[in-house]
Amino acid sequence: MTTERDTWLDPLREGERGPDAKGMYMWVAVTAAPVWDIAHGRSHPLWVAWPAALAAAGLYVVTTHFAFADRRRALPVLGLLAVVVLASAAGFRHNWLYLIVMLAVATGVTVRGRILPVVLFAECGAALAVAVAAGASLTGVLSMMWGTFTAGLIPAIIIRLWEAIHELKATREELARAAVTEERLRFSRDLHDLLGHTLSVMVVKAEAVRRLSRVDADAAAGQAADIEQVGRQALTEVRAAVTGYRxxxxxxxxxxxxxxxxxxxxxxxxxxxxxRPDPEIDALLGWAVREGVTNVVRHSRATSCAIGLRDDGGLLVLEIRDDGPPKKAQGHGNGLIGLRERVRAAGGTVETMAPQEGGFLLRVAVPYAKENDE
Known part of the structure; x- marks a missing residue:
């Protein structure tokens, strides 16, 4: 269901392409003004007036067509249109001055960039000169100049806005594709972190079962029980990871x-x-607790474990310490490598150390932004 907000944020609904040449052809109707003068005998000689009016109309149509199809070809035609329009307006005067407004529209749909205001001001100057030479009043001169400038500026703004909307839509689609790719990479990394070590252990123990099954049934049964335990633990971790994605x-x-x-x-x-950190940091710290406690349960042979979270001057510091036998600090397991990557992406750090009094310490520090309570 499409809401009004969705329509506002994405006006390019299916089938809509924005302004095109067909929508600009209507302005050729401005040539009706000089045709009116010709029909009422105010434009002489006729053998010049009729071709001039027809040339202005034809050149305008060709200019607007090329403005949307091939703008490089439109620029020379626009120059020729300007010559015909300004010469005709200066020569025939009266209602022929309205052709300058049509010229401005063609300019607005053809010219791009910072040169457009310069060209429009030049056309306004030409309109001023022609109107003054034709003996127009001050009101008429100002109206002609204002009409010329706005007639060129408004189509240019509309076209540029639609181009910007197209660019933003393309950018949004590209960002969505990049987000999907990043999420796939994250999922594959998480899956490796969760199951890589576990499956390796299960393979080793399965090989042990195969070797021992013929010579020591009790030992083989013990290894099979370990496989069952490791498998159940892996299932628990996968379920926890899926819950984490939710x-x-x-x-x-x-x-x-x-x-x-x-x-x-x-x-x-x-x-x-x-x-209360923002959801992204909250989930990251949750992942750190999961990884740290999993390592304590698996490897530490500890009798107690302390988990602490504190605010340290704009950093949230998570520490997981156990009292297991002394061991060397480990920081190269797949789980810790994945944790380091996530924390580094959030601008934080991960430290592992073996205190002199024994045990193992995992410290994660990440900058945080408080969650909005509203």
Whole structure:
């Protein structure tokens, strides 16, 4: 259903192309003014007046046609039209002066850029000279000059506005295509981060099952149980990721982290900030909690985990610390690599370190803008 707002933002509905030559041909009717003078015997000699009127009409039609079809060919024809119109107006005067307005319309649809006002002012000057020579009153002279200028300026503005609308529509479509491409890349990266390591573990354990099945059934059963556990964990992560694409944020991830840590027998301490970041940063921090807690559950052998979020002078700092055995700081896993890319895109940083007292620390700092409460 198309709303009034949609129509306003996108006036180029299907089948609409904006101004064209056919819409400008109507101004050839201005030649009726000199034809009136010819018919009433005010334009002599007739063998010059009739060809002049017909030439002005024909050149105007050709100029407007080329203005929309091939503007380079329109410019010389416009020059010839200007010669015919100005010579005829100066020679026959009276209603022939209206041809200058028709000339201005042709100029407005043909000439582009900064040269247009210059050309229109020149035509206004010519209109002034011809009107004064014809003995027109001050009101008539001013009306002629104003009519000439606006007759050229208004079509030019309308055409430029429609061209701008076309350009904006094309830009919007290109941005939409780029957004789809970026989302596909992000999805593929997320899928790799979620399943790459898990599937590798499952393949290794499946090979172990195949080797042990003939020599140690109990060991093979243990490996098969591990495959089942890893598969269930992968399913949980995929469901969490899909939920994340639907708008899962920091609060929901913290709840999931508490549950995951409790299931793993790891005590959880969570401290949050009262700051409400915008949805993009909120989702990013949620992803960081998910990645950090997943690593704690999988690799840390910890008994407790502390998750803290604080405001540090325009930065939101998330820290996830466990008390597992001492280990070297790790920062090259697929999950952390993907997290670094996302945080870097948001203007933040990711740090990993192994404190001297043991355990592992993941620190994520991102700039934030507060969510509008309205």
């Amino acid at each position: 708008g899962r944020g920091l609060a929901a991830e913290l709840d999931s982290a508490r549950a995951a840590l409790a299931d793993a027998g790891i005590g959880a301490t969570v401290r949050t900030s009262s700051v």
